[in-house]
Amino acid sequence: MRTEQGRVRVRVPAKVNVQLAVGAARPDGFHDLANVFLAVGLHDEITVTPADELRITCAGPDAGQVPLDRTNLAARAALALAERHGIDPRVHLHIDKDIPVAGGMAGGSADGAGALLACDALWSLGSTREELLALCAELGSDVPFSLIGGAALGTGRGELLTPLDVGGDFHWVFAVADAGLSTPTVFREFDRLAAHTDVPPPAADPALLDALRTGDATALAATLGNDLQPAALALRPALSATLAAGTAAGALAALVSGSGPTTAFLAKTADDAERVARTLLASGTCRTARAATSPAAGATVVERTAP
Template sequence: MSPAVHPASPRTVRVQAPGKINVSLRVGPPRDDGYHSVASIYLAVSLYEEVAATSVPGGGITVSMKPADPQHFGSGPTGGQEQEANVPLDAGNLAVRAAAALQDAAQVGDGAHLELVKRVPVAGGMGGGSADAAAALVACNALWDCGLEAESLSRIAAGIGADVPFALLGGAAVGLGIGERLTPAPATGLFHWVLVPTPAGLSTPRVYAELDRIRAEAGADVVEPAADANVLRALESGDPATLAEVLNNDLEPAALALAPPLAGILAQGRRHGALAALVSGSGPTVAFLGSGAEDAVRLAHSLTRNGLEAFAVHGPAGGASILPGA
């Protein structure tokens, strides 16, 4: 009798991609396409989204979520089921869109199931959805043996969202245009941060619209932005005290207008010894800069004891990468 033939197990590739902090975000006027010109200085941090891409027959792309580790965002008071409820599990998911774009560009006939582990706060101004998309691109590129180089993946990424190319790249970088035109920026050593998410997300388009309203009301003259040279020098110096003096975010006043409780969180972090505090991107996640690793851990503990969810991270962190065993 011939031995039974068992079908090969489906192949799975696991990839992680980082969330980000905008250590500088200068916003210019609205463009004809509805976006705004920006000059952003990105810093990838050690809070990672994870995507496991598994081969499936046919050309379909599906997505599901797996709970995050208890020590990460995604399972605490601001995460868990509430996070899942705010993440589309259909063709509107950025990871699905990224996989579909790669499938089209590389003329792939195979399909994939994408399992997401979300640790970056949803709608938190830290590019979690963009990190999902970047991870899906890298995972499916390997899963389907597409063989696309980083430059080709970055072009596809730019069509998915402004922050997706940076999630591929990681490290520190200047982003121009709508943030997709990247130039790596030198950064010395590690900068240590404490992140505080809040339960309700802020819509990025709504925050930009509020900034436009504030500027129009003030009669502000809005010009094309340029990267902040002081922030670039501070990153290169490796000195957190120098960086603390120059952190900036043009979207912060709009985020505070739409979510006034953020002002109290910023003040609380400063009272507990943060070198600097700012809203991350369009918010509502708040980032506090510490003087070092131990200082950041102490600050996170202090804020947690005072009723906030707080988590210490560092940056720059690496970009999207395949995990061992994939």
């Protein structure tokens, strides 16, 4: 039996969409987006070690909902990188899960980006950032941002990134619902709701970009937006009560995170965020409530043990 040697561990952040402007459905079924990403301090960690065959394990909250086959984005990332370099992808991918599953915070995309960076380091490939970003874009629309972190405007399907300046820390609370929502299902509901309307081309809000640049939480609160929120609320009406509870608790603003069902609340200070989280948890309108700060670094190697 082959003995496992060497190990690489990568930490990768969740994201919140402070603006998600969605265009009409394209002929290929995708939508053009103006997607303002902000990485937040909730993380998954991906540990990669040599193995006799490709296998995946997962631990942490909601680990039972994570697929452990080759549909997992972490596995797809390892396979794509191995194919690109003619490598047999005999690795064990272990995911320590702390980002909500199917929660609109790019947890699966984070795992894909983390696995890509970890395997690249384990196999000593030395891929450039541009090469890794190209592979990320093939894996999914949110995967490139999970690699770079910070803040960025995503256009196209969200995979074409322009880094953004952030002038300070922003404090958030994320309320996790009892069950996930499928991103394709939410987009289909968006299309249904928009069927008889003129959907404008998506564009980033200059006032929102300015609020990020200056670090002004009050100004950012006034400009947050998510075109998928009506669709998410139509599919999961109970989220309205969560949004109302967080606003009543003193959040500056509330919105559905991405395709949901996680809801995000912007707070003025870290102490305010902790107070909003406690109140939300006590309200009975969510399963858990977590405070976190943004921006956060993208996928980062935090441990590397030589073979």
